[in-house]
Amino acid sequence: MVRGFDVSDDRRPADSDDTLVLLILCCHPALSPTAQVALTLRAVGGLGTAEIARAFLVSEATMTKRIGRAKQAIKASGAAFAPPAAAERDARLAAVLHVLYLVFTEGYAPTSGPDLHRVELSAEAIRLTRLVHRLLPDDGEVAGLLALMLLTDARRPARTGPCGELVPMAEQDRSRWDHAMIEEGIALITEALTRGTPGPYRLQAAIAAVHDEAPAYAETDWPQIMLLYERLLRLVDNPIIALNHAVAVAMAVGPRAGLRLLDDLAADERLRADHRVPAVRAHLLELLGEKATAREFYLRAARQTTSLPTQRYLYARAAALPAD
Incomplete structure (x- = not known):
């Protein structure tokens, strides 16, 4: 029990101010980002421990221990189930938005494993961000994060080929994008950009909107x-x-x-260990016509990624280029 709230409860809380308080509690600064994500999915998202363990690619026993340690850390901190003081609000809300962003990102582009998407995670992130936006409709960064998620997730139907392979944006069939989601996202970010100086989520949403509004990749x-x-x-x-x-x-x-x-x-x-660096280098070298060197970097990127669909895509790009 954490000062009046049992974070072991699997039931989804009602859509109310209490849910925002619970999100803020789960994103307590005493916890690591991984623990914040796990506890948020458990206590607010209503996901079972086994589901969260699959998302993190660990055993259920390991995740049970992580969530237990997270709850103990909150208990030891003396945190109360109440809105944070005004002086702490912005920092705690920023932590909530960061956790929701991490959940969405892991759902849209898992860092490892056999799947190109984890739809249940990205959908849950969107649901919770919609809730925060409903509770804080005048917060530009909340609106920006929701817009970013919608504008990004709208491309998901075209991101996978017939056999489950990754399809890069340059090759996607844009008629398969979710245009209702794009319209909602553009309306959100257009309005949010009128509220003072934009922060990181609004700027990222603006970038996503530019991509989504282009009729074709060549017209970006x-x-x-x-x-x-x-x-x-x-x-x-x-x-x-x-x-x-x-x-x-x-x-x-x-x-x-x-x-x-x-x-x-x-x-x-x-x-240093991120596959995206050699992958980008390979792509740019390929554009310059330096195909043999590009092939080497595609292979290096494929060896570094832990996402199997991404690995298959990179090996395919390498195979299409001459070795010398």
């Missing part, structure tokens, strides 16, 4: 995306955003400009 407004990423990088120190910025620069200015930015990112320890 890459210069606008590049500028939005530059604004985003002034707000956050995130190596994946820097990598995406390099891609946007490559598409707007040219592959060699993107490769120069990749060289600058090579020293970032946070990207």
